[in-house]
Amino acid sequence: MxxxxxxxxxxxxxxxxxxxxxxxxxxxxxxxxxxxxxxxxxxxxxxxxxxxxxxxxxxxxxxxxxxxxxxxxxxxxxxxxxxxxxxxxxxxxxxxxxxxxxxxxxxxxxxxxxxxxxxxxxxxxxxxxxxxxxxxxNQQLQVLIARAEHEEYLARFTYDFIVKRATRPVPGVADRTVSSHAFSGDLILRATAPDGRAIIMVLDATGHGLSAAITLLPVVSTFQTMISKGFALQSVLLELNRHLLLDTPSDRFICCIALEMDPNRHEVAVWNGGMPPVLAVDANARELSRVTSTNMPLGVLSDTDFETATETYPLDFCHFWLAYSDGLYEQTNHDKAPLGRDRIHQHLRPTPEATIEALFMALAEHAGAEAYDDDVTVCSIDPHAFLASATGDSTPASETLPTASSKLDHGAFEWSLLLRARQLEDIVPPTLAMSLINELNLAQKLVERVFLVLTELVTNALDHGVLKLESELKQGENGFLVYAEERAKRLARLQHHDWVAISLSWDDIARKLWVCVSDSGAGFSPDTPSTDPAELSSGRGLVIVRQYVEDFCITPPGNRVNVSIPYPK
Missing domain, CATH: 3.40.50.2300 (Response regulator)
Structure with a gap:
């Protein structure tokens, strides 16, 4: 120089x-x-x-x-x-x-x-x-900072876009998240399955900021895809765990609370993997029960060790459920003392919204600063509000009546599908049928009932008729996993003579949708107990189907079921 x-x-x-x-x-x-x-x-x-x-x-x-x-x-x-x-x-x-x-x-x-x-x-x-x-x-640093800010903006836009597309509002679910960094490692996923079930997941990824948010991306798309296809909570958890094991580094995992509200079975299932307890709160703001973490987080254990067992409660068991991430009770004040779980119980309120507001006010007062040490998420689930929406108590009439543009008004139609051997392993028949149903612009209540009925009948035909699986396999601590593993083995052994067929036909005069499901199995006894499905440990599928159909006929030897679903009035 x-x-x-x-x-x-x-x-x-x-x-x-x-x-x-x-x-x-x-x-x-x-x-x-x-x-x-x-x-x-x-x-x-x-x-x-x-x-x-x-x-x-x-x-x-x-x-x-x-x-x-x-x-x-x-x-x-x-x-x-x-x-x-x-x-x-x-x-x-x-x-x-x-x-x-x-x-x-x-x-x-x-x-x-x-x-x-x-x-x-x-x-x-x-x-x-x-x-x-x-x-x-310094000039070079300013250029790098500007470039990083631009890239962070694009990453944030993309991340928010993906999450927004993959998350649907669910009646009765309220939540709030405060990030400690530009990106949040906490995320709440909500979606409603075609049969009316709602699944809510509260996720807390390892680490902070962008590195934690990236871990959540494989979960987002998989979650929405599986829910839209009608998979049960246990299947969703297994698939998410498998994706995280394959798609993320070994030191990354996601703590998770998952709730599945099923208005058809009138129950809520709760799964907790590495998160603080989920609280069941009554109308007087008192804790009725809690679901503590008895499972490992997603992305830690292999399929054979991963457990999907849930705790099941009646849908109206409590006034609302409260879930939160550990950033809430671990936040310290100027004396390095955490907020603690006891303080959380002190701020429970009779309504979900008031509880969330009280908790965040207590957090701000305790921390004494605008920025927190970790991401903080609080989510409340009001099963009564959800059930009211699911049963139509709060649904506008325009959503339950046939619309002028309904394609059913143009006459009857018939549709059928036959799947053999390994096709049954790779193709989900109810999902294919729903592609047609959705094109017909039907009332949402009818769509939910059709999917529910199809799913139960096809599952019964494939699992019990073709694969000859016993429901008792699901009992026990790892029952669902044992059942899933045995199901996968038998699916891999299917031959050309193994098949499941479904058909749909619309009766324009009676305003009914006829559904027929048959299979190559030996059949089963038509004597289905008439009782509340919530009281049964197995065989609840056909009991639930009977609640939503007018005609129910099992043709001997029991491998063909015909039902009719009336159009909602």
């Missing part, structure tokens, strides 16, 4: 001596000015100076008057300002002080040692070089 140095000195001999002392410096380009006027010319020139050696007593003016003009900032950066060393015989303290106030970097009293001058010049130029290097680094 070469530095530009201007020597302002009216004494020609002194200029020569100084020039000779500095000429050995290969990194200096020396310019000279012999008067006040010549120095002013340099002020008006475009030459960038790094150092000015300024004599005070010039023949046509005083150099100290030029100090403010030489030392004013260029382009708003101190790195572009030349350093100025005053050269003067005046050793008055007030004059020296005035020079430094005007911006002088150093002062050398005449007569001076030329060796000392050379050392001071080297020191000032070295400082100037470091300042310029620091300024360049």
């Amino acid at each position: 070469t530095f530009s140095v201007l020597l302002v000195e009216d004494d020609e001999l002194m200029r020569m001596l100084i020039s000779e002392s500095l000429e050995d410096s290969a990194d200096i380009t020396l310019y000279e000015a012999g008067s006040y006027r010549e120095a002013q010319w340099w002020l008006d020139s475009s030459e960038v100076l790094d150092l000015v050696l300024l004599d005070n007593y010039l023949g046509d003016g005083e150099g100290s008057e030029l100090l403010p003009f030489f030392t004013q900032q260029v382009e708003g950066s101190k790195a572009h300002c030349p350093r100025v060393m005053m050269l003067s015989a005046n050793n008055d303290e007030s004059f020296l002080s005035d020079c430094f106030e005007r911006g002088a970097s150093d002062y050398l009293i005449k007569p001076f040692n030329l060796g000392l001058l050379t050392l001071k010049v080297s020191a000032l130029l070295r400082e100037k070089g470091l300042q310029q290097a620091l300024d360049r680094k």
Whole structure:
């Protein structure tokens, strides 16, 4: 690096001596000015100076008057300002002080040692070089910061877009999340299955910020896809766990609370993997029960070790359920004391909305700061509000009556499907049928009933008719996993003579949808107990189907079921 140095000195001999002392410096380009006027010319020139050696007593003016003009900032950066060393015989303290106030970097009293001058010049130029290097680094840093902010904005936009598309509102569910970073490692997923079930997941990923948010992305798309296809909660949990094991680093996992509200079975199932207890709260803001974590988080255990057993309650068991992430009770105050779970119980309120508000007010008061140590999420689930919506108590009439554009008004239709062997492993018949049903622009209540009936009948035909699986396999601590593993083994052994067939036909006169499901199995006994499905440990599917159909006929030997579903009135 070469530095530009201007020597302002009216004494020609002194200029020569100084020039000779500095000429050995290969990194200096020396310019000279012999008067006040010549120095002013340099002020008006475009030459960038790094150092000015300024004599005070010039023949046509005083150099100290030029100090403010030489030392004013260029382009708003101190790195572009030349350093100025005053050269003067005046050793008055007030004059020296005035020079430094005007911006002088150093002062050398005449007569001076030329060796000392050379050392001071080297020191000032070295400082100037470091300042310029620091300024360049700062500029590069600003560019990197701007680029990072832009990339973060795009990442945030993409993340929010994906989450928004994959999450649907569910009646009775209220939540609030406060992020400790630009990205949140907490997430709440909500979706309603075609048969009317609602599944809510409260997720807390490992770490903070973007690294935690990225871990959640595989969960988001898989969750919505599986719910839209009508998979049960246990199947969703298994698939999410499998995805996280395959798609994320080994040190990443997701703590999860999952609730499945089923208006058809009139029950709610709760699963807790690594999260704080889920609280069941009554109308008097008292805790009725709690579901503690008895499972490992998602993305830790293999399929064979992962447990999907849930705790099941009647749908109207409590006034509302309350779930929250550990960022709530672990938040500390200025004394490093956490909020604690006892404080959470103290702020339970008779309504879900009031409880969420009270908890966040208590959190803000406890933390005493706007930023929290961790992401904080609180979610409430009101089963009564959900059930009212699911049963139509709060559904507008326009959503339950046939619309003018309903394609059923154009006459009857028939649709059928036959799947054999390994096709039954890869294709979900109810989902295929629902593609047609959704195109017909039917009332939502009818769509939910059709999917429920199809799912139960096809599951019964495939699992019990073709695969000959016993419901008792589901009993026990790992019952669902044992059942799923045995089901996968038998599906892999299916032959061409194994099949399931479904057909749909619309009776335009009776305003009924006829559904027929048959299979290649040996059949089953039509004697289905008439009881509340919630009281049964197995065989509840056909009991539930009977509640939503008008005609129910099992053709001997029991491998063909015909039902009719009336259009909602």
